[in-house]
Amino acid sequence: MQLVSGLKTYKMFELNKLVRKNIRDLKPYSSARDEFTGEDAIFLDANENPYGELNRYPDPYQKILKKKLSELKSMPSENIFIGNGSDEIIEQAYRIFCNPGKDRALTFSPTYGMYEVSAAINDIQLITVPLNNSFQINLKKLGEYFNDPFLKVIFICSPNNPTGNGIRNIEKILKEFKGIVIVDEAYIDFSTEASFTEKIELYPNLIILQTLSKAWGLAAARIGIAYASAEVISLFNKVKPPYNVSLLNQQAAVAALSNLAEFKNKRDLIVSERENLVNTLSLLSSVKKIYPSDANFFLAEVNDADKLYHHLVAKKIVTRNRTTLVRNCIRITVGSPAENEKLINALKEFKA
Numbered sequence: 127m128q129l130v131s132g133l134k135t136y137k138m139f140e141l142n143k144l145v146r147k148n149i150r151d152l153k154p155y156s157s158a159r160d161e162f163t164g165e166d167a168i169f170l171d172a173n174e175n176p177y178g179e180l181n182r183y184p185d186p187y188q189k190i191l192k193k194k195l196s197e198l199k200s201m202p203s204e205n206i207f208i209g210n211g212s213d214e215i216i217e218q219a220y221r222i223f224c225n226p227g228k229d230r231a232l233t234f235s236p237t238y239g240m241y242e243v244s245a246a247i248n249d250i251q252l253i254t255v256p257l258n259n260s261f262q263i264n265l266k267k268l269g270e271y272f273n274d275p276f277l278k279v280i281f282i283c284s285p286n287n288p289t290g291n292g293i294r295n296i297e298k299i300l301k302e303f304k305g306i307v308i309v310d311e312a313y314i315d316f317s318t319e320a321s322f323t324e325k326i327e328l329y330p331n332l333i334i335l336q337t338l339s340k341a342w343g344l345a346a347a348r349i350g351i352a353y354a355s356a357e358v359i360s361l362f363n364k365v366k367p368p369y370n371v372s373l374l375n376q377q378a379a380v381a382a383l384s385n386l387a388e389f390k391n392k393r394d395l396i397v398s399e400r401e402n403l404v405n406t407l408s409l410l411s412s413v414k415k416i417y418p419s420d421a422n423f424f425l426a427e428v429n430d431a432d433k434l435y436h437h438l439v440a441k442k443i444v445t446r447n448r449t450t451l452v453r454n455c456i457r458i459t460v461g462s463p464a465e466n467e468k469l470i471n472a473l474k475e476f477k478a
Contacts, residue, residue: 139331141357144223144278144305149365157368159186184373187363191376194383195351199323204356207363210370212312212335212350213240215362216281219333220248222361223278223306232271233281234263236288236451238310241281253277261289261417265298272303279306285313288448288457290419292319300329306358308333315341315393316400317420323353330355340422341393342382347375396422400460403470407458412476414454423459431456434476441472 158172175181192203209215226249235254245252284293333354339345415427431449446457
């Protein structure tokens with residue numbers, strides 16, 4: 127897929143008007159590795175220790191890792207940004223597009239909590255619009271916000287955390303909203319729905335977040351990925367710290383991406399175990415409802431979430447009590463077959 131900029135054809139969207147003035151005027155830090163890009167040399171430019179195996183600074187633009195992702199996604203490297211986890215990318219999005227104490231962002235509840243935390247850190251008002259009873263967006267409630275000149279960014283988590291379902295009507299928002307739309311696809315590898323990476327050339331206001339933490343099993347490596355137009359990616363490269371992803375983490379990511387067969391086998395096993403858990407737990411008297419999930423977890427409504435959570439902890443099984451977000455619901459991550467069997471047995475022993 128050869129991407130082209132849609133900025134000229136998408137007349138409603140003007141990127142420069144969304145970017146903070148201080149970011150537009152920013153002269154980015156230039157590291158030693160920005161000024162020299164060769165490999166076969168005596169490096170006396172970056173004040174590094176000449177001894178050791180990890181004594182050199184890593185590639186600030188993660189070229190080898192981006193090449194792997196480019197091949198995997200059939201997407202040019204200039205449309206890819208690598209962050210120290212998706213949380214860094216969320217943080218940078220606020221810094222690029224939202225003026226503190228002035229601009230606003232919007233998301234939907236319940237959803238991933240870091241949108242709110244990062245907004246608070248950056249002094250950005252975050253508007254939260256409740257999802258409906260099916261955990262979907264009510265478009266009628268959004269119309270009043272689309273013409274707000276201070277609303278710069280909309281965050282949409284799909285599949286959503288903690289509800290697990292894919293979110294519909296995203297493309298309608300992309301068409302109607304003049305600001306940035308960030309679609310967080312942390313769990314997309316567990317879903318049968320197509321990724322919005324296929325829509326980048328159509329919507330220059332679109333940023334897709336993905337991660338190697340979930341289906342790729344690299345949570346400890348902190349590899350977050352943004353896919354967007356080359357113009358948007360250049361802004362993230364402008365504001366990021368010079369060496370935001372360590373060499374060890376880059377190498378771990380390249381190794382994982384080089385073993386596609388292992389990734390698919392483990393991903394498919396998790397999906398199979400998810401369905402087995404859902405079917406088994408649905409028969410238990412303590413479980414009132416299990417919500418549909420396209421992720422590696424599911425949300426279960428139970429008779430008493432607090433009591434059940436502590437019962438499982440006593441069995442050394444830790445789930446996530448989400449009753450403060452969705453009444454009497456716990457979020458259960460799919461484990462290994464052996465772990466899931468222990469969970470099932472512990473739930474069978476529970477007396478509400």
